Amino acid sequence: MESAKLKNNLLSLENGYYISKNDPFFWKKLLIQRPEDPEAMYQLGLESEAQARNYLNLYNSTKNNRYLMLHQKLMKQTFELIHRSFNKGFLPARQEVLRLERLMRDTERKVISTKKEDKSQIGMAGLVIALVIALLLGVIVAILFLPGELQNTFTYANHHYTYMLPYEVIDKKPATLLSPSGIIVQPKIIVVKREVSKDLLVRELVARLKTDYQMDSLNAIKIVAIDETKTERGMAFWAGGDNNIRVYIYPPESTADTQERQLWETTTVLRSAAYQFFKKNGFLPEDLGTLTQPFPDNYLTALPNDPYRLKNIVSLSSTGEGGWLYRFTDNHSDKEWLSVIKEVVKPNVSYDKEIPFYPLSIIISKENHTLSVISGDQIIRSYSVALGKEDSTLEGNLFISKKVMNPDKFVPIDENVYGKRAMELSNNKFAIHGTNSPLSIGQDVSQGCIRLNNSEMDDLYAITPLYTSVTIEKSPTLPSGLPAIDSPNSYLYHRLDNSKEEDTRSIYHWAS
Known part of the structure; x- marks a missing residue:
């Protein structure tokens, strides 16, 4: 026993050298x-x-x-x-x-x-x-x-020992939107030259974040760097607390490729909202603004911005000035609805290629604890989720029946089991919602609901139209097309709270 105590009191430096802790x-x-x-x-x-x-x-x-x-x-x-x-x-x-x-x-x-x-x-x-x-x-x-x-x-x-947060540099885009649980972090924007070097980009991102930190050291901070073409070049993110700064340097890719991919995505989101409206009502909306009505008809919080001009205004004729072109028609047959929507909803930018359209859908894998947003054979998003314990998350084909902001708004966010966004399923005992327990993500711990980290739920809510189909299976087959697209341009979707999307008349008791 004495020898064991002696051994525990010695620190081995793995070179035959020991130091006594006393x-x-x-x-x-x-x-x-x-x-x-x-x-x-x-x-x-x-x-x-x-x-x-x-x-x-x-x-x-x-x-x-x-x-x-x-x-x-x-x-x-x-x-x-x-x-x-x-x-x-x-x-x-x-x-x-x-x-x-x-x-x-x-x-x-x-x-x-x-x-x-x-x-x-x-x-x-x-x-x-x-x-x-x-x-x-x-x-x-x-x-x-x-x-x-x-x-x-x-x-x-006068030698100011300014508190220097340590940081790490990561040469890729983050796989998901970064934000601490329950907090929507609006990015601060810095503009850099298109030919900016990696070292200079890192220095500028870190310098701006530390400037903001000196003004507010309590809240999370996100700094996004864009160049003259409005292409994102990198991001610095501090989640608060004891976290280090993470500096993401986005891999080089042509501006045309980036914007083209984002144009396909935002067009698909808007077309999917129009498609779901058509399926529900049997006719197209006379105005795309109809898709952003208050609860319970809130197909989208806001129309997405186009990635070329960063506008979401709607025009009736093609001008190339940004936003969206909408040519309303009531002359169509049930067999032509996909092609009709593809023709009546287009980006109002100078782009002469055809943009394919397959309505968005959600596929949830119980085996992998993932929620994927799909368009045709391409994955737009993939999130980790928490599911029901004892296999209580139902399986089958459902759809989003309600989209609700702040479903339990009078409960503090750190105690709010639903988070700040929820999408009720057609089986109204269950919902896809945020959480106050981020450590539960990836586990079977809920009463049957699907939980996401709050920041990722904000993103999912922003891109998913009302009545989007949801398929839940044990081990679904996912498309083998493009890999999941990295986090979107911060300008494309509206993620702030909108009181018009709150349901002030109901109290929800989903199987959280």
Whole structure:
């Protein structure tokens, strides 16, 4: 037993070298052997701060500037050690970095204030004739030495140890929209040159995010970089709390390819809404604005923007100025509805290729815990979901019967089991909705409903028209066309709350 205790008290460095955890120099020796160990940096930083505190106490009692200089030197060493520790990913160091910044500023203000008080007292003493000589000597000493000391003090006080959030660079688009649970993060936009280098793009994204962080360090921040062609080039995202900044650098692809893909997607979303309206009513809407009516006729929250001009206005004739072209007709037969919708709903941009149309549908795989949005043989989105425990999520062919914003709006978001968006299924005991338990995603934990992370539910809600078909199977066969498209251009869909889509007359009790 004694040997076991002894063994547990030793840290092996895997090179035949052991350090006793009872050694008073344990952390110093560990950092010598492992120069990049973040916890060793952190612990040595705290030890350095304790030494610095002793020198500050000596300075306060003696007013000997030598102790002040030693205090400042050790505090700088302390900050650098703990800051490096946090940059290495040691999260407990984060609060220490912030605390040290405040402590150093407060200490310097007190030191400067004390020096001013001392000078004032000396000035009063100068009125006493008996101390004239001492005062003159004091003035000479101040002229010779004090400016340098004050300069050192002010330099130290004005050295802003701005809190630097660590970041990682990822060379791809995020697979899903990034947002902490229950929060809609509106992106801030920066414009970069089309030929911007990767390094410069990273620096500009991080710099803007850190500027915003200094103004608001409590809420999540998203910065999106676009170039002169309005093509997204990258994104910096901080989810708040102890999270690092993630900088996504989008892989190079031609502007034409990006916009063409987005044009197909947004056109398909709008056409699908018109198609579902036609199926429900037997005729097309006279105006596309009819698709954005208040609950319960809210097929879409808003018409999507076209990716070329970023407009969603509707024109009756082709002008190429952006938005959508809608040529209403009531002259059609039941057999021609797909081709009719393809002809009457088109983007109002300069684009001469035919855009194919297959109505959107949703396929949910119980085996893989995924929800996929499909158009023909192509997957537009794929999300991870939580499903019902004990196989309580029903299987079969259903459809979206209601789209509801804030279905339980008076419950705080961190306690709200439905999140901020819900789409009730044709079996009204069940719904697709957000969650207050993001860790449940990918598991069988609900009473039968389909849960998504709130940010992804916002996206799904924005692109899915009312009455969209939903197929739930154990192991469905998914299309083998394009892979799931990366997160869409932030301008294309409206994701903010719309009070007109709230149901103020109902209380929902889905099998959450």
